[in-house]
Amino acid sequence: MADNVAKFEHDDASVVVVVGTGAGGGVLANELAQRGIKVVALEAGGRYLPEDYINDEWDSFAQLSWGDMRTTSGDWRIARDFANLPAWIVKAVGGTSIHWAGASLRFQEHEFRALSTYGRVDGANLLDWPITLSDLEPYYDLAEKKLGVTRTNDWPGLPGNNNYLVLEKGAKAAGYSKVSTGRMAINSVDNDDRMACQQTGFCFQGCKWGAKWSAAYTDIPRGEATGNLEVRDHCHATRIEHDADGKVTGVRYIDKDGTEQLQRARIVAVAGNSIESPRLLLASASERYPDGLANSSGQVGRNYMRHTTGSVYAIFERPVRMWRGTTMAGIVQDEAHHDPSRGFVGGYELETLSLGVPFMAAFMDPGGWGREFTSALDSYENMAGMWIVGEDLPQETNRITLNPGEKDRFGLPVANVHYDDHPNDIAMRNHAYAAGERIYRAAGATRVLPTPPYPSTHNLGTNRMSENPRDGVVNKWGQSHDIPNLFVSDGSVFTTSAAENPTLTIVALAIRQAEHIAAEMEKGTL
Amino acid sequence: MTVAHNSPSGSNVRGLTRRGLLARAMAAGATFVVGSGFVAARDAAWAVETTTLKPATMATLIQMARDIYPHDRIADRYYAIAVKGYDTAEKAQMVEEGITGLNLVAKAQGFDDYLSAGWEKDRVTMLRMIEHTPFFQTVRAGLVTGLYNQKEIWPVFGYEGESFSHGGYIERGFNDIDWL
Numbered sequence: 271m272a273d274n275v276a277k278f279e280h281d282d283a284s285v286v287v288v289v290g291t292g293a294g295g296g297v298l299a300n301e302l303a304q305r306g307i308k309v310v311a312l313e314a315g316g317r318y319l320p321e322d323y324i325n326d327e328w329d330s331f332a333q334l335s336w337g338d339m340r341t342t343s344g345d346w347r348i349a350r351d352f353a354n355l356p357a358w359i360v361k362a363v364g365g366t367s368i369h370w371a372g373a374s375l376r377f378q379e380h381e382f383r384a385l386s387t388y389g390r391v392d393g394a395n396l397l398d399w400p401i402t403l404s405d406l407e408p409y410y411d412l413a414e415k416k417l418g419v420t421r422t423n424d425w426p427g428l429p430g431n432n433n434y435l436v437l438e439k440g441a442k443a444a445g446y447s448k449v450s451t452g453r454m455a456i457n458s459v460d461n462d463d464r465m466a467c468q469q470t471g472f473c474f475q476g477c478k479w480g481a482k483w484s485a486a487y488t489d490i491p492r493g494e495a496t497g498n499l500e501v502r503d504h505c506h507a508t509r510i511e512h513d514a515d516g517k518v519t520g521v522r523y524i525d526k527d528g529t530e531q532l533q534r535a536r537i538v539a540v541a542g543n544s545i546e547s548p549r550l551l552l553a554s555a556s557e558r559y560p561d562g563l564a565n566s567s568g569q570v571g572r573n574y575m576r577h578t579t580g581s582v583y584a585i586f587e588r589p590v591r592m593w594r595g596t597t598m599a600g601i602v603q604d605e606a607h608h609d610p611s612r613g614f615v616g617g618y619e620l621e622t623l624s625l626g627v628p629f630m631a632a633f634m635d636p637g638g639w640g641r642e643f644t645s646a647l648d649s650y651e652n653m654a655g656m657w658i659v660g661e662d663l664p665q666e667t668n669r670i671t672l673n674p675g676e677k678d679r680f681g682l683p684v685a686n687v688h689y690d691d692h693p694n695d696i697a698m699r700n701h702a703y704a705a706g707e708r709i710y711r712a713a714g715a716t717r718v719l720p721t722p723p724y725p726s727t728h729n730l731g732t733n734r735m736s737e738n739p740r741d742g743v744v745n746k747w748g749q750s751h752d753i754p755n756l757f758v759s760d761g762s763v764f765t766t767s768a769a770e771n772p773t774l775t776i777v778a779l780a781i782r783q784a785e786h787i788a789a790e791m792e793k794g795t796l
Numbered sequence: 797m798t799v800a801h802n803s804p805s806g807s808n809v810r811g812l813t814r815r816g817l818l819a820r821a822m823a824a825g826a827t828f829v830v831g832s833g834f835v836a837a838r839d840a841a842w843a844v845e846t847t848t849l850k851p852a853t854m855a856t857l858i859q860m861a862r863d864i865y866p867h868d869r870i871a872d873r874y875y876a877i878a879v880k881g882y883d884t885a886e887k888a889q890m891v892e893e894g895i896t897g898l899n900l901v902a903k904a905q906g907f908d909d910y911l912s913a914g915w916e917k918d919r920v921t922m923l924r925m926i927e928h929t930p931f932f933q934t935v936r937a938g939l940v941t942g943l944y945n946q947k948e949i950w951p952v953f954g955y956e957g958e959s960f961s962h963g964g965y966i967e968r969g970f971n972d973i974d975w976l
Contacts (some may be wrong), residue, residue, distance in 0.1 A: 325958035328945050431965075432973040439976045470964030478960045588975045593955065595970035627955040631944035639864045639927075639936055640920060647944075648867060651954025713976070 276500045278310050280533050285310045286787070287521045287535040289507045289550065292365020293776045294760035295541030296485030297416075299501070300493030301784030307791065309499045310533055311490075312523050314506040314542075315361035318368070319487055323476030327628045330475035334368060336361040339684045340545065341673050346689040347722050351636035356687040357576075358725040359543055363503050364486025366543065366727070367773065368476045371598035372455040372483070373621060374419040375770035376410050379403040380608055381616075381661070384766040387608060388615040393692055394663035395573055399765040400737040400746035409778035417455035417483040417777065418462055426458045427451045428467060431595030433622045436586070436654040440713030441602045441620075444705075448603035452621070455483040455773070456596060462488070469595035471624070505531075508682060510538055510554040510563055510756070518563070518756045524680055537755045537787065537796060539748075541780075544574060544729035544762040548670045549685040551733070551743075564733070564743050564750035564758075571671060573664035573734050574687065575767040576726035578695045581623060582706030583634065583655040584715035585646065590654045592624035598657070605705060606769045614697040617769045618660025620706060625655070633724050646719055654710065658702040659728070661769045663692045670732050728772050733762040747786045748779060755796060759783055835876070842873040844880060848888040853895045856910050857882065857935070860898065863919045864936050865943055869952050878942035879935070894931030901925050 278285050288299045291313040299311040315336075324330040335358065342349040342356045349356075360366045380387040382403055385396040414422040421427050428451045430438060441449045456473075457466045467481040480487055493499035504526035511532065512518045520534040540547045548571035552562035562570050602620040609617070625633060627650055635643055673686040691699075703720040710718055736742025739751035748763050750756040759780055761772045768775075790796040835854045836843035846854045854876075861875040882891045899909040901922045907913045910922060926932045943949070950957050959965060 325960045328941060429971060431970045435971060435973050435976055467966075468964030469966040469970035470959050472959070479964075589954065590973060591954065591956075591969070594959075594965040594968075626957070627950055627953050628941070628945045632940050637936075641866060644866050647953060648869075 274497045275494045276308065276497050278308060278500050280531060282308075283519070283534040284308060284536055285533070286537045286539060287312065287533050288539045288541060288759065289521060290365060290541035290543065290546070290760060291363050291485060291490060291501060292360070292541065292543065292760065293367045293370070293485060293773045294780050295539065296364055296367065296489045297777050297780040298539055298541060298759045298784050299499055300485075300489035301781055302787065303493040303496045303498035305784065305788040306498060307788060309493070310535075311499060311501045312505040312507050312521060312533070313363045313501060313503045314546075315363060315503065317363045317503050318476065320476065320478045320480045323368070323472075323478050325470070325472045325475060325478065327475065327626050330472075334360045334362050334476065338678055339676055341676055341684060341686045342688070343686060344668070344689040346691055347636075348689070348725060351722070352725050355725045357543070357545055357729050358727050359729065362486065363490055363501060364484050367484040368486050369474050369727070370773050371473050371621075371623075371771070372596075373598050373601070373771040374414065374417055374453045374455045374774040375619070377403065377406075377768045377770055377775055378606070381766065381768035384616070384661075388610075391615060391663060391694060393665060394694070395666045396664060397734070397736060397741055397765050400735050405746075406775070406778055406782070409782040410774065412781050413774050413778040416488075416781070417774065418457055418464070419774070420452070420454045420456065420458045421450075422453060425461065428454055428456060428458045428596055428599065429469075431469060431599045432590050433592035433595070433624055433654050434600035436590055436713050437600050437602065437620075437622050437656060437709065440709035440711070440715075443712035444708045446602050446604040446709070450601060451599060452601040454596070454598070457481045464488075467596060471593050471595060471597060473597035506680065507542070507550055508553065508680060510540075510550065512556065512558065512563070512753070516558055516753060518753055537757065539757040539759045539783075540733075541759040543760055544732045545670055545685050545687060547758060547760055547762045548732040549672065552670075552672050553682060559752075564752045564756055566752050567736075567740055567742060569734060569741070569743050571732050572666045572669045573731040574668040574670055574689060574729070575662050575664055575731040575764070576689060577728045577730075577767055578618060578658065578660035578662045578698045578702070579723040579728075580658045580699050580703060581655055581721035581724075582658070582703060582710065583646075583653050583719040583721055584707075584710035585649040585717040585719075586652045586654065586713070586715055589651045591651060592622075592654050593626055597624055598622060602709070605702070612701055614694045614701065616661030616663075616694070616698065618658055618698055618702050619769055619771075620656050620658060620702065620709070621771075623655050623657035634719060634721055636722065646717070649717070654713075656706055656709070658699065658706070659769065659771060660698045660702060661767050662695045664731055664734070664766060665690065665692055728761070728767070730761045730764040730767050730772060733758045734765045735763045736765065748783045757783065757787070837872060842876070844876045846883050848885055849883045849891060853892055854879075854883065856895045856898065857891060859911055859919070860895075860923070860935065861939055861943070863916060863923060865939055866916065867949075867952065870949050874943060874946055874949050877946060878939050881938070881942070890931060890934070894929070894935070897929070897931070898922060898926060
């Protein structure tokens with residue numbers, strides 16, 4: 271932590287309060303602080319830096335994960351396999367930017383126009399984004415510079431590890447051509463006071479070298495160093511307050527001592543991830559806003575997306591040792607385009623992934639047992655693995671609601687996460703399983719394991735952006751349609767999910783939002 | 797409850813002599829020596845002392861654990877470690893009832909009890925008949941971490957675990973695949 275860290279009074283109504291410090295909130299807080307704006311960032315979790323991260327899957331999970339009670343419903347397999355763990359995300363200063371794999375892909379042009387491109391799809395609540403790729407391109411440029419994304423700005427790609435080499439061999443043999451070690455926010459050379467990747471593995475457990483970008487050790491301390499940012503860790507936001515005019519005035523939270531506090535605010539930006547952000551807005555219901563804040567459209571909490579995912583692991587005659595090196599070490603992008611002749615709209619990426627033995631046992635076939643299960647694990651050393659990440663469709667009924675039947679440790683209703691797979695999601699997943707199998711068979715696999723989705727790491731869409739206030743929660747700046755000094759600054763603003771890993775877009779939107787907020791404050795309109 | 801590790805040549809496990817254990821093993825004719833408050837390996841390499849569960853129950857539970865996640869290159873003591881947490885006053889009733897139920901299923905299948913079925917496929921048939929019970933699901937779910945999170949067994953799978961202290965794999969074979 272910097273020496274001159276700011277300390278603001280609870281009744282200082284001139285500050286911007288940012289709830290959450292991940293890729294959205296952490297970047298927004300720093301970008302505002304760099305522009306001279308005073309910020310209090312509330313973070314429910316604790317502070318962990320590279321020296322604290324643990325090269326051990328369960329120990330790290332206990333250290334970093336958002337483990338507070340949640341409930342699930344719907345026909346997705348998560349509701350059966352991980353009923354109280356719908357999402358695998360982080361509760362810490364820096365948020366899930368500690369855990370993310372680092373894949374940094376720009377959305378494709380047509381993905382900002384999902385409704386126009388795909389047309390109406392039964393059961394889906396498709397909508398075009400209120401922004402286009404060209405609107406976001408300058409901010410993608412800034413985000414790629416900030417994150418040090420390989421294969422941009424003359425930074426070389428990362429070298430491929432064993433898991434990548436198997437993928438590359440199989441993908442090319444199967445006829446794919448867009449195969450590479452991808453664009454990663456992992457240093458391939460020393461950059462930005464962070465060293466190059468040492469191929470350690472354990473990317474999901476926090477990079478102990480700091481080679482992977484995380485807000486925890488970049489944007490957060492840099493924001494603090496300006497003297498304009500105060501990060502309060504172990505502070506859990508419980509309610510956003512508003513005045514008689516309907517504008518928000520501050521955030522109630524429980525501090526690290528368990529005491530309720532109220533931080534007054536000029537502007538509130540919510541960035542608690544697509545589960546906690548709508549939960550907070552819904553929990554802030556009042557006489558004036560009986561359905562929750564920013565919810566005149568009724569869309570708060572709806573259109574929850576988590577990407578069409580799944581994994582394909584395969585066993586080979588000889589060792590692969592997939593855990594060595596970068597976890598997400600390579601990508602096949604030939605299926606990322608939109609081609610409805612495949613039987614679904616949208617596209618998907620295939621990205622290498624590996625799990626250690628403890629997580630492989632937990633996630634390979636949750637609930638599975640017996641020789642079919644253990645004979646696969648017995649060949650763990652000979653396994654390669656890839657992850658599917660594809661565009662899932664927004665559905666109004668896939669949503670975050672408050673579950674009055676389950677309370678958290680503060681006595682507040684927990685979030686229920688409801689998700690039903692859309693037929694389009696199922697068709698895409700099956701197509702991707704077949705593609706993954708074809709790739710690995712082409713590289714000589716003796717056995718292929720189509721592995722079900724893990725608890726969601728990409729949580730999107732529950733406060734979506736829309737041109738028309740009727741269709742969504744926030745406008746193209748992430749500003750709520752209903753309340754001008756209430757913003758949303760995380761992946762929950764995504765109008766649709768696109769096929770790409772979301773972090774780069776979250777960061778680009780946060781930079782753009784900070785610029786907008788600063789300009790409006792300068793003009794006196796905020 | 798404790799789990800004691802001894803060298804295979806050790807002569808004393810928790811106060812039991814090697815000879816005594818072996819004698820009981822012969823008498824029991826089972827995978828495990830079941831003494832008074834003990835479950836031990838036939839070679840006396842290790843022993844589990846039970847405080848609440850009946851030793852026969854613990855022995856059955858250990859076999860059940862192996863049958864759920866059978867790895868022929870993983871020794872019984874790791875399965876014993878994985879289930880030792882059930883030997884508490886709080887959990888004993890659930891386990892005793894669960895194992896009693898499993899032994900009833902075994903009788904219905906024509907065996908004296910679960911441990912008397914010599915072939916894994918016969919025992920797995922019994923487990924399939926109880927796999928939807930809370931008892932089975934509790935034991936299975938507990939094994940996912942109780943067994944696979946034991947670092948001592950990771951080498952069996954080739955898994956190398958922590959790598960930061962070794963400087964990662966950049967100089968240690970991250971791209972050493974030679975058969976592609």
